[in-house]
Amino acid sequence: MALLTQAPKGTKDVLDSTPWQALEATLRRVAHSFGFHEIRFPTFEHTELFERGVGDTTDVVQKEMYTFTDKGGRSLSLRPEGTASVCRAVLEHGLLAQALPQKVYYIAPNFRYEKPQAGRLREHHQFGVECFGPSGADADAEVIALADTYLRALGLTDVSLELNSIGCSVCRPQYHAALKAYLSQHSLCGLCNERIQRNPLRILDCKNPDCQAIARQAPHSVDHLCGDCADHFAALQRHLTAMGIGYKLNPLLVRGLDYYTRTVFEFKAPGLGAQDTVCGGGRYDGLIETLGGPATPALGFGSGLERLLMTAEAQGIRLGGSAASDLYLCNAQVDGTACLQLTHALRQLGVKAERDTMGRSLKAQMKQADKSGCRYVVVIGDDEVAGGTVAVKHMKTGEQQPCALDAQAIAAMIHN
RNA sequence: GUGGGUGUGGCUUAGCUGGUUAAAGCACCAGAUUGUGGUUCUGGGGAUCGCCGGUUCGAAUCCGGUCACCCACCCCA
Numbered sequence A: 001m002a003l004l005t006q007a008p009k010g011t012k013d014v015l016d017s018t019p020w021q022a023l024e025a026t027l028r029r030v031a032h033s034f035g036f037h038e039i040r041f042p043t044f045e046h047t048e049l050f051e052r053g054v055g056d057t058t059d060v061v062q063k064e065m066y067t068f069t070d071k072g073g074r075s076l077s078l079r080p081e082g083t084a085s086v087c088r089a090v091l092e093h094g095l096l097a098q099a100l101p102q103k104v105y106y107i108a109p110n111f112r113y114e115k116p117q118a119g120r121l122r123e124h125h126q127f128g129v130e131c132f133g134p135s136g137a138d139a140d141a142e143v144i145a146l147a148d149t150y151l152r153a154l155g156l157t158d159v160s161l162e163l164n165s166i167g168c169s170v171c172r173p174q175y176h177a178a179l180k181a182y183l184s185q186h187s188l189c190g191l192c193n194e195r196i197q198r199n200p201l202r203i204l205d206c207k208n209p210d211c212q213a214i215a216r217q218a219p220h221s222v223d224h225l226c227g228d229c230a231d232h233f234a235a236l237q238r239h240l241t242a243m244g245i246g247y248k249l250n251p252l253l254v255r256g257l258d259y260y261t262r263t264v265f266e267f268k269a270p271g272l273g274a275q276d277t278v279c280g281g282g283r284y285d286g287l288i289e290t291l292g293g294p295a296t297p298a299l300g301f302g303s304g305l306e307r308l309l310m311t312a313e314a315q316g317i318r319l320g321g322s323a324a325s326d327l328y329l330c331n332a333q334v335d336g337t338a339c340l341q342l343t344h345a346l347r348q349l350g351v352k353a354e355r356d357t358m359g360r361s362l363k364a365q366m367k368q369a370d371k372s373g374c375r376y377v378v379v380i381g382d383d384e385v386a387g388g389t390v391a392v393k394h395m396k397t398g399e400q401q402p403c404a405l406d407a408q409a410i411a412a413m414i415h416n
Numbered sequence B: 001g002u003g004g005g006u007g008u009g010g011c012u013u014a015g016c017u018g019g020u021u022a023a024a025g026c027a028c029c030a031g032a033u034u035g036u037g038g039u040u041c042u043g044g045g046g047a048u049c050g051c052c053g054g055u056u057c058g059a060a061u062c063c064g065g066u067c068a069c070c071c072a073c074c075c076c077a
Helices: A018-033 A047-055 A059-063 A083-092 A137-153 A172-183 A190-198 A200-205 A209-217 A227-243 A305-314 A337-348 A362-372 A382-387 A407-414
Strands: A044-046 A067-069 A075-078 A102-111 A123-132 A160-165 A261-268 A277-283 A298-304 A327-331 A353-355 A376-380 A389-394 A400-404
Touching: A018 A102, A018 A123, A018 A137, A018 A305, A044 A047, A044 A083, A047 A059, A047 A075, A047 A083, A083 A102, A083 A123, A083 A298, A123 A137, A123 A305, A137 A227, A137 A261, A137 A277, A137 A298, A160 A227, A172 A190, A172 A200, A190 A200, A200 A209, A227 A261, A261 A298, A277 A305, A298 A305, A327 A337, A327 A362, A337 A353, A337 A376, A337 A407, A362 A376, A376 A382, A382 A389, A389 A407, A400 A407
Parallel strands: A327 A353, A327 A376
Antiparallel strands: A044 A075, A067 A075, A102 A123, A123 A298, A160 A261, A261 A277, A277 A298, A376 A389, A389 A400
8 A cells, every 4th residue: 555645643633533432421410510711712822822832841841842943933842741732722712811710622733743653643632621710629529529430430440540749839948858868868760860851750750770769768748847837738638539530649750741739630541552641630820820810729630532541442331322323215216316315304393314325226225225234214206205105114113104205204103 | 762573465373404387274256046244165466575675596485684573771641
């Protein structure tokens, strides 16, 4: 197969979109039930937004962005994640001057120049939720509850919630200092030696056995929280328990984006390979201010649709029903006008009607009808046109019922 | 960016100690007398064996390079 070209590395065509539609419908329904409304925003933004918003020390910004210069000389980047875009939009339209909280969700593609592997693409789709305004831990609990709700609604099992707090601008510097002091007494792997500068928290979940041993003894952020952060974290745990949402504290849980403060969490699912996080997020109380807005506490999460779909498939969960037509109309005339007309009339009534456009024989049309999975078949030939009646055949039982050659009558018959 | 694995018709594969027209199943199309499917039978279309180069009288089968996909690291959803 000498194709001229193929889909770019790390991108996917979706040939059967029914699972996607079912997934997205569930996500929307749950988001709406929690009082979130949809926001849509551009696929690319000024590069600076991500540099400042996501953090210019992160891998995502440093080496994974699709950045280009447009014909006006502006540096633009394909969105690598949604939160920065949402913040920009919310600020640009003065939403934070409206009644708080502002609760929004989105379903949108993200782009990162990464090496593809299981559960990791260069273009992936994310369901994200952002909430601006509340500082209380009950808001954290609600956002986590939203995630827990749609994961359950999808029928996913064995999904575990991991929780941690990484402190705020008050206590985190002290913790970082304590961590660095500890780590400087030990010899780490080459990678971790680089991480000390960039993101020392990452060392905590290094895969290297020696580093893991060191990490086990390392000071934990939860033990270095300031009073407010400690209270917040304790309250969150109380709220989750009150709602019956199980969780597991993971003092080594770290996130790779710079903007997180206090609460960080991940939902992990088995059966995904190494990339097992199906939803990840947390609080980012300083981000809005960093982007030039009024100091506004905020929180949210992102959840990869491809990974959700993979998890569902791994667990044998079929999302979405059949897209089959209600009715297949077979033409048995030399001139197929009667079939064409009736099909059109039925479609105007909202019936999912299909007919042959490949000039097949009647027998072949029946085979097509069978394979398409439609429930009923009607044959329209000279006899039917002359007599003004057709036989509506139920494919499962093979039984045929007479019916007037009339769209309304046929529609009524197959709809009950 | 680093490492490992794989690469034969739409799909899943056989062939791979080099040798006439590259095989099978599934899928697709058409038939099995007269206007009706799901089973069965018969026939048919479709691959220059990822790509380029090398070795050889001769390569899908050997060698080199390259690309792509998969998996892992890194990072993240």
